[in-house]
Amino acid sequence: MPIKTDQQAMIDAQRQQSSPTLRPTVTTLEQILYKALPVLDHGFIRVIDYMGNDAAIVQAARVSYGKGTKTVREDQGLIDYLMRHHHTTPFEMCEIKYHVKLPIFIARQWIRHRTANVNEYSARYSIMENEFYIPDETQLAAQSQKNRQGRGDMLEAKRAQHVLELLKQESLKAFNDYTQLMNEDEEGKIIAAEETGLARELARMRLSLNFYTQWYWKIDLHNLFHFLALRAHPHAQYEIRAYADVMLKTVEQWVPAAYGAFCRYRLGAAQFSAPALHVIRKMLRGEAVTQENSGLSKREWDEMMTTLK
């Protein structure tokens, strides 16, 4: 279970304090505010705060003195138009703040998105928790042969069991060594009175990349869409996709009109290169085109054909 009892109590306490506000509010998002949405074996996504809603996008696009919205249909039309034509600044007028618990090797991919604000749990100052990621057996794949960056076939059951057992035992041992090095247990209690513990900032070196860290992460909607387009993409590593998928649902509950536009014009859209467009135009005119006479490489041809099927 990703959340301990005292943590859950703190979350529940926050969900009981309602205040009136003149700001735009989103009822569907308020329903999950602060709640821990589970991801992987010990991770979570929590929505901590948000600014704006679909109407705030419209309001900013119109630089309005009031709400700035017209009919639902016109507002959706404007949001679609903005998304389609890459007028991205009105989407920056919405902001969301998450609390995320995630394995370190995923945190290292995630942090590459620079246009966001981050406060990470400090392992210089505090003791890490004894929680590490062990993949589900169904996720244990071999290196992909087609796509050199990614996963291919599943490992067979016996091999998979061996892998999982190794990762688990070594992670447990790593945490035990970590506490021994610091001479402090998980709660910060001294282990051996006569011994000197190593500084936390050094002891953490013993931990492996599957240990969980956590951070507060805040981002505007435009940059969140950019993050999600890359991280919910089939080429992204499964573990970060698991987070992106949960975040997509929070976005749907927050800004349904913008989410719809994002699905139509980004997630489900495809870009064709100049030579690929040339091929498509020919095909639509009924001309026969083959990879050989297309001017496209085998790889691009295959990518195009996959998209067009």
Place this chain on the structure above:
Amino acid sequence: MPIKTDQQAMIDAQRQQSSPTLRPTVTTLEQILYKALPVLDHGFIRVIDYMGNDAAIVQAARVSYGKGTKTVREDQGLIDYLMRHHHTTPFEMCEIKYHVKLPIFIARQWIRHRTANVNEYSARYSIMENEFYIPDETQLAAQSQKNRQGRGDMLEAKRAQHVLELLKQESLKAFNDYTQLMNEDEEGKIIAAEETGLARELARMRLSLNFYTQWYWKIDLHNLFHFLALRAHPHAQYEIRAYADVMLKTVEQWVPAAYGAFCRYRLGAAQFSAPALHVIRKMLRGEAVTQENSGLSKREWDEMMTTLK
């Protein structure tokens, strides 16, 4: 008056719709939400939305599952510590959105702050308003002789009157020419049926830099403090300081603890260079130091002495 009747009605309408929220709210800021706080002759600052409060800074610094705050005194102590030691990321966890109406030459200084989100009123698409900045007579100063960038003595009354009259007449003429070029009046009505109007994106060239534009501007608290430290500084141009001063008051109403820390450790603080520190240490030991034997340039010496007086 910066706000027209229909604009004021839209603002009033927004101030009448209160909703319950589980998010942190700030009562003192809610009291001025959406209201136009006047700046210069036709400008304003309006707070449109905000995310977080003083507690959100503490919560992020502690990467907390709950509110994360302890006693008021401990929270203020933590915020002071973060500010003093330039631990800036927790301040990024608060966000504020303004609607600002400001002269174009000030907008050009303002926009140099890159870590913010902006939606500006588009003069390609829309017609500019007939509003331009005419300085108050008390602000009409000569070029500074000491500080080559800035203002010196006031103009004498007759000269000042001449300057103001010139600026006013020419601004009125500019706006009239602008509408004639477009063959549209301020409301977009055709002026002469038989005439072709110039595209708005070209006609705007006729306007001068004192015309007002407006934008939605959203920024996190850390970057806002950076903006305010530079733009509320005595070296900043008076016209942008006028905006910074009003914004400072909104920050005080929003995050009083962070505002207090900002005043103590930034606005009212001073930085001394390595050689200046050397001089101060000598002086505190009772040694006589003069500019000549200090190793400081005349200018640095004067700057230091002004700060120490």
Place this chain on the structure above:
Amino acid sequence: MPIKTDQQAMIDAQRQQSSPTLRPTVTTLEQILYKALPVLDHGFIRVIDYMGNDAAIVQAARVSYGKGTKTVREDQGLIDYLMRHHHTTPFEMCEIKYHVKLPIFIARQWIRHRTANVNEYSARYSIMENEFYIPDETQLAAQSQKNRQGRGDMLEAKRAQHVLELLKQESLKAFNDYTQLMNEDEEGKIIAAEETGLARELARMRLSLNFYTQWYWKIDLHNLFHFLALRAHPHAQYEIRAYADVMLKTVEQWVPAAYGAFCRYRLGAAQFSAPALHVIRKMLRGEAVTQENSGLSKREWDEMMTTLK
């Protein structure tokens, strides 16, 4: 002529000092280094410095200890792959610095691109030059009726002459007033000994938006491509497109492989939304599709058809 004699002499002097370097150099770009490439009536683009070349993109993508490049063909293949799959970070490893002279209303669009470094000529500190943009008669268009943001039909000759004359006379008058307000001429000489001049930071208000400013502007190749994709786009205002077109040529001379990939996978590419893709797939299967049964709006249908023709 955009460049004065003494300015040209400074440029020529810089072009005569060659030094040996171990860094990657690009001969074709060195040939135009420092030279003023004219844009509009008084503007220019000057390449001041550059870092990296096509090989530097490959080198960074491979995190290489040496040059990191293989055959020309493999390098181009890798660059194409990076561009096609939006692996943008290797393109950030190249950097270019421009000196640009441009009208203020274009500078205001340009500066919206935040991921760049800028040093602008300061009108608080210095006196602006007596140079302003007057469009060529062939650029004087009416407001577009189809596209509410943009230009439509040309003005007829007599009307055009009137517009140009007005802009020219009023710009000359603005500059004259500007110097009178400051009581300084273009070279900073006092005009009337007994008179007090207004501070430069205030006098500039009298200038109109077609006056030229200038800045040093530095950006990495990825963000430059983003700028060019938006600003060389037919929807961009003609005046900024004129700059983008000249910059595109400098990019071609700097990083021809990356430039080629950019043309194929960005400039000449097209993005189709999820519903548009659905329609294209149907059409390729030989099914009849009309706008009415396509699920696309009239506007999206037209946009798609224009791309597919």
Place this chain on the structure above:
Amino acid sequence: MPIKTDQQAMIDAQRQQSSPTLRPTVTTLEQILYKALPVLDHGFIRVIDYMGNDAAIVQAARVSYGKGTKTVREDQGLIDYLMRHHHTTPFEMCEIKYHVKLPIFIARQWIRHRTANVNEYSARYSIMENEFYIPDETQLAAQSQKNRQGRGDMLEAKRAQHVLELLKQESLKAFNDYTQLMNEDEEGKIIAAEETGLARELARMRLSLNFYTQWYWKIDLHNLFHFLALRAHPHAQYEIRAYADVMLKTVEQWVPAAYGAFCRYRLGAAQFSAPALHVIRKMLRGEAVTQENSGLSKREWDEMMTTLK
């Protein structure tokens, strides 16, 4: 030794290809270009490329058509002035690119600096090297008691030996397991023909945080100074300070005037809060001040006194 023979050969090859350029060059920096400057036990800093020099800062500040520099003394004076008054944009006109090899736990601190460009070695695509950081015995410190984030007393020799042995043995085992999981050795050769290897992106989870990664990292001079001010600071973790110290030397060789200004006005400077300034003014007037009547907390008083001694 951080660099293998074939890597050294690639570096040497790059150092043999000199080309003429019209760009500003810095002889002292060219002397170390591409060379691996060792840091920690297996890490390094390599300067890969640079743009600009001290003169480029002056040139940009003056928005010059030519070199823009005057006398050495005037240029240094301008650079000092810019640094002292936080006119940071001219420093952004210089750019430097490093190749860095560093332990993952340090990479995680480093990457928090967002205004930089990064290409990291990909452990999804490639196999990590068998290199991990083992601290020098002199760096094995206990958790600080005074400063809760940092190091205190050294471990005694026997305990230190135990710690080092543990870290070393477990790191070796981690790498061995990593290759077994992938069923590939360090060079990518299959270990057991009949076995299926785990995808690299998963196997890396077994590695610990002291393993070395590497990246290309590019940053402008202003943001580099910001990085160095924080990371060469005594409060920074020793391991990242080791990198900052080497980088400081490269900056001194690159832009000696800016480096001097940075030392005087940043690294060696001190900031005093408003209440601390009040105390210093009193002391300079010869008034007796104690912590108790100073209005400063014990901690702030101590910090101030340490600076003033």
